[in-house]
Amino acid sequence: MTDFYAVIGNPVAHSKSPWIHAEFSRQTGQDMQYEAILAPVNAFPATVAVFRERGGKGMNVTVPFKLEACKLAGRLTERADAAQAVNTLVFNADGTLGANTDGAGLVRDIMVNLGFSLTGKRVLLMGAGGAARGVVLPLLEHDPSILAIVNRTQQKAHALQQQFSCYGTIVSGDYADILGEKFDLVINATSASLKGELPPLSPGIFAAESLAYDMMYGDGYTPFLQFAKQQGASRLADGIGMLVEQAAESFFLWRGVRPETGPIIKMLKLHT
Numbered sequence: 001m002t003d004f005y006a007v008i009g010n011p012v013a014h015s016k017s018p019w020i021h022a023e024f025s026r027q028t029g030q031d032m033q034y035e036a037i038l039a040p041v042n043a044f045p046a047t048v049a050v051f052r053e054r055g056g057k058g059m060n061v062t063v064p065f066k067l068e069a070c071k072l073a074g075r076l077t078e079r080a081d082a083a084q085a086v087n088t089l090v091f092n093a094d095g096t097l098g099a100n101t102d103g104a105g106l107v108r109d110i111m112v113n114l115g116f117s118l119t120g121k122r123v124l125l126m127g128a129g130g131a132a133r134g135v136v137l138p139l140l141e142h143d144p145s146i147l148a149i150v151n152r153t154q155q156k157a158h159a160l161q162q163q164f165s166c167y168g169t170i171v172s173g174d175y176a177d178i179l180g181e182k183f184d185l186v187i188n189a190t191s192a193s194l195k196g197e198l199p200p201l202s203p204g205i206f207a208a209e210s211l212a213y214d215m216m217y218g219d220g221y222t223p224f225l226q227f228a229k230q231q232g233a234s235r236l237a238d239g240i241g242m243l244v245e246q247a248a249e250s251f252f253l254w255r256g257v258r259p260e261t262g263p264i265i266k267m268l269k270l271h272t
């Protein structure tokens with residue numbers, strides 16, 4: 001029997017998730033369908049309920065519902081609880097499980113696809129919004145020597161430091177606080193690239209053999225990746241790998257099968 005899944009968001013038409021999951025199900029021979037559902041901003045729980053009544057087995061949750069999904073889930077994984085954001089819902093006889101696969105997706109892209117070890121490295125995370133919150137714990141699980149979190153509104157970075165300091169060494173502040181510091185990995189988890197902007201980074205931020213990672217993906221280099229190239233970062237990556245890897249983690253939670261992500265990442269990179 002065909003099982004039904006969906007991505008729910010507003011807007012959602014631009015989402016690549018239906019295509020990615022169609023490829024995963026073709027590749028693994030799973031009998032499932034995956035659609036995009038546009039929910040009115042004030043009707044997230046009702047839209048989820050209708051999907052469940054139709055026999056839906058799971059959902060991906062995107063902007064602006066990740067927080068609401070957290071409240072809707074009866075149980076949360078440790079990562080979703082820590083992030084207070086859910087991007088994956090699993091519906092079963094026990095109720096609704098909320099998970100957050102963004103961090104696992106980022107870490108897998110960095111460590112497996114890009115072959116960059118986090119252990120002992122100096123990592124800079126820019127931004128303190130939903131995406132940043134979801135990746136702090138998975139990054140710390142791989143023992144960087146330090147995780148620096150900077151944000152335009154520095155109180156939000158401090159709040160993240162306080163929340164996660166029991167898991168590893170974290171410092172936080174605004175961009176002026178990292179003047180003169182060098183990092184092995186710089187992750188852009190801000191939405192600056194969406195507006196064609198560059199976070200206020202100072203020159204000289206990249207250590208030798210460093211990786212610049214922008215969670216944003218799309219046409220060409222973002223302003224951050226252009227800056228990183230000019231500043232001599234050794235490697236540049238956009239967020240396509242993270243997108244596909246977080247989808248694969250969701251797929252695994254739903255189906256218990258891990259799809260091969262390499263060919264899908266390759267195809268998406270060719271078409272963006």
Ligand code: NDP
Nearest residue numbers: 127128129130131152153190191192197199215239242243
């Ligand atoms: P949020 O709106 O929750 O957070 C935005 C963050 O960006 C805030 O910290 C904000 O700072 C900061 N910011 C915005 N503009 C600027 C600027 N010009 N300079 C410096 N900082 C800025 O967004 P999300 O966390 O949900 O998303 C962030 C990015 O991550 C987006 O580009 C999104 O597309 C991407 N993403 C990619 C995924 C993937 O799979 N590849 C998955 C999830 C997200 P302040 O607090 O001061 O306002």
